[in-house]
Amino acid sequence: MHKGGVNFSLFSRHATQVSLLLFEDVQATKPFQVIELDSEHHKTGDMWHICVLGAGKNLVYAFRVDGPFAPEQGHRFDPSKILLDPYATALATPLQWNFAGFSSRSVSSAPKGPEHENPVVVKNLVTGNSFDWENDRPLHHPWSSLVIYETHVRGLTVHPSAGVRSRGSYLGVIEKIPYFRQLGITAIELMPLQEFNPNEITAVNPMSGERLRNYWGYNTMAFFAPFEGYGSRLYPGCQVDEFKTMVKALHKAGIEVLLDVVFNHTAEGDETGPTLNFRGLDNSIYYLLEEDKSRYKNFSGCGNTMNCNHPVVRNYILDCLRYWVVEMHVDGFRFDLASILGRDRNGHLVANAPLLEQIAEDPILRDVKLIAEAWDAGGAYLVGRFPGERWSEWNGQYRDDVRRYWRGDMGMAGVFASRLCGSADLYEHSGKATVNSINFVTCHDGFTLNDLVSYEYKHNLANGEDNRDGSNDNHSANYGVEGPTEDPAIVRIRLRQMKNFMATLFLSRGVPMILGGDEFCRTQLGNNNAYCQDNEISWYDWTFLEKNREIFEFVRNMIAFRARHPTLSSERFYRPEDVSWFNPSGHVPDWHSESAVGCRIYAEKDGGQDLCLLCNPLTYATSFVIPEPPHDSVWLKVIDTGAEPPFDICPPGQGLPFSGNSSTRIEERSMVVLLAERNPIRA
Incomplete structure (x- = not known):
């Protein structure tokens, strides 16, 4: 413009x-003007273009494109379709707009064929660039100071208990900033908010009869445009201004903004899906096609796969990332199914994939944070091997190994020690650092923390897929009862296990990420794939914050404890002289047969304090021989997941000194942390 x-x-x-x-406007079904672009005057190379004089902000527009319909050659042009602009910075969606397409996580249950498409269409909106950023600048937090909070824009505040004016919106996120600061996070990772259609799923919840919705948003149709449904709709394009307002407010609070982006596939699905933009613009270039050209390669599990390493598509993705950084001021990205970005035009994984290298080396993107979900639905699993030193990874091995260790699985002590020390076995060989590991125990995809210790099996019947969807490998346990219980013994062990998981997370080298709501025991009632549940299964019930204040205070204090002890967040791996591991008898552990282990972490710098971690995942108590504290110091017990508040995690200077004993009893399924203190203040 x-x-x-x-x-x-x-x-x-x-x-x-x-x-x-x-x-004329978003509700118009027919254009008031059609401008035909001829190839002689309006085409340069492969770019069709025109300048419309007198046009301006809030103009509603779309395209029609004609060309060969020859699926056997990969071409699917259809001049009857109204198409979105791939570079549109905002969409204009009718309030009742809908198309029947595919859910982002379940293709099989969606109806097929163009007869299911609704003729009411979404269109593009011309936006301006007059937002006052008030000198907002990127925060550039070092990786070592990052504590990531993964959340959903709508789910965070849409529940009536959220206590905000702007429920389920970008502005609602702003109203939770005081809470974020109290918790101590330094970055927020927002689930997909590039435009998607929440109404694309036609299936219903067999238990309630309610229609399901694409709640998660992993089915993008306009990569430059923030989702209009998270805006107030007070005026056309307000979602753009309100997204920027949210980012600016988060930055003022010292919180970075990371976006979950989905460049591996689009909302157009397979060959029977809706035609929205890319399929009708140049199908054979934008998508990976099978040998017969009429069908799509499906490494995403969602019907199609973007042809990410075609130069045109590669440039498109780079332009999009630059836009979100330069114009929208985001601080980084988490790339969904990022292994697909490393596949060539035949679908093969390649070393030094052009797109991954360009993203990492792009001058505009040079300082943004890059996080890969280092696997895809085509069998690629690149955790520890994702190419490029700048790329950090969701460490799925961390999640699985820590879960299994605290569940009490045999033979897990060795890998547990590796995960706590930063996963050097996964990352050091490729020249990466501890902060290349994004450590997490739970994320949006799977059980919440509460459900991880409350359910042994997934309970996804509400998704309408006969409980077939979602992972079966949850490494979870219910400790005697499947689901909620008032049995005090079970409640106590579940709370202790949640503390064990959170303590491990914040004591581990690497970058910690928590799933929003885990800090107050949010539950999805055992649903481990709530992609279609835009209801109280997924929404944050903030009454849980007071009901479960104990776990919130534990998490908040664990985040503060990590910040006070920078040894825990160092970007380098421990050297042999930095840490020593021992079994309860004080000897070198037999990693293959023992489960209860301890370690002493030596302070890196003058003024630092040694730590001693004692971990007992067994179902019975055990006694540990304690190593000698540093000269002129004593050990203070500062964390004990088996103790009642306030002794589960003590305020600074208020730890419990040992009285000269050389051993201590560690309760079943609990962790104790000792801190070396020269002049302790007795509680």
């Missing part, structure tokens, strides 16, 4: 005709 009008441009190599459609 410029003072005289608006420049429109569109890439299509194989189109024979492009039409620009201008609409």
Whole structure:
């Protein structure tokens, strides 16, 4: 957009005709003007373009594109379809707009065929660039200071108990900033908010009869546009301004903003899905196709796979990332199913994939945080091997190994020790650092922390797929009762296990990430794949914060404890002289047969304090021989997950000194942390 009008441009190599459609408003079903672009005057190379004088902000527009319909050649042009602009910075969606397509996590249950598409269509909106950022600048937090809080924009505040004015919105996130600061997080990772259709799922909840919705948003259709449904709809395009307002407010509070982005596939699904943009613009370029060209390769599990390493698609993704950094001021990205970004045009994984290298080396993106979900649905699992030193990874091995250790699985002590020390076995060989590991025990995809210790099996019947969806490998336990219980013994062990998981997370080298709501025992009632549950299964019930204040205070104090002891968040791996491991008898552990283990972590710098961690995942108490404290110091017990508050985690200077004993009893399924203190203040 410029003072005289608006420049429109569109890439299509194989189109024979492009039409620009201008609409009176979002509800209009027919354009008031159609501008035909001819190849002689409005095409340069593969770019179709026109400047419309007098056009400006809030203009509603779309495209029609004609060309060969030859699926056997990969072409699926259809001039009857109204198409979105891939570079649109905002969409204009009718309030009742819907198309029947595919859910992001379940393709099989969706109805097929174009007859299911609703003729009411979403359109593009011209936006301006007049937002006052008030000198907002990137925060550039060092990785070592990052504590990531993964959350869903709507789910965070849509429940009536959230106590906010702007429920389920970008502005609602702002109202929770005091809470974030109290908790102590330094970054928020927002689940997908690039435009998607929440109403694309036609299946219903067989238990309630209610129609299911695409709640998670992993089915993007407009990568430059923030989701309008998280805006107030007070005026056209307000979602853009309100997203920026949210980012600015979070930055003022010292909180970085990371976006979960989904470049591996789009909302168009497989060959029977809706035509929204890319399929109708140049299908053979934007997607990976099978040998017969009429079907799509499906490494995403969602019907199609973006042709990420085609130069045109590669440039598109780079342009999109730059836009979110430069214009929207985000601090980094988490890439969904990022292994797909390393596949070539035949779908093969390649070393030094062009897109991954370009993202890492791009001058504009040089300082943003890059996080890969280092696997895909095509069998690639690259945890510890994702290419490029700049890329950090969701460490799925950390999640699984820590879960299994505290569940009491045999033979897990060795890998547990590796995970707590930063997963050097996974990352050090490739020249990476501890902060390349994003450590997590739970995330949006799977059980919540409360459900991890309350359910042995997934309970996904509400998703309408006969409980077939979602992972069966949860490494969870219910400790005697499946689901909620008032049995005090079971409640006590569940709380202790949640503390064990959180203590391990914040004592581990690497970057900790918690799933939003875990800090106050949010539950999804055993549903480990709540992608379609836009209801109280997924929403944060803030009454749980007071009901479960004990776990909240524990998590908050664990975050503060980590910040006070920078040895725990160092970007380098421990050297042999930095840490020593021992069994309860004080000897070198037999990693294959023993489960209860301890370690002494030596302070890195003058003024630092040694730590001693004692971990007992067994179902009975055991006694540990305690190593001698440093000279002129005593050990203070500062964390004990088996103790009642306030002794589960003590305030600074109020730990419990040992009285000269050389051993201590560690209760079943609990962790104790000792801190070396020269002049302790007795509680």
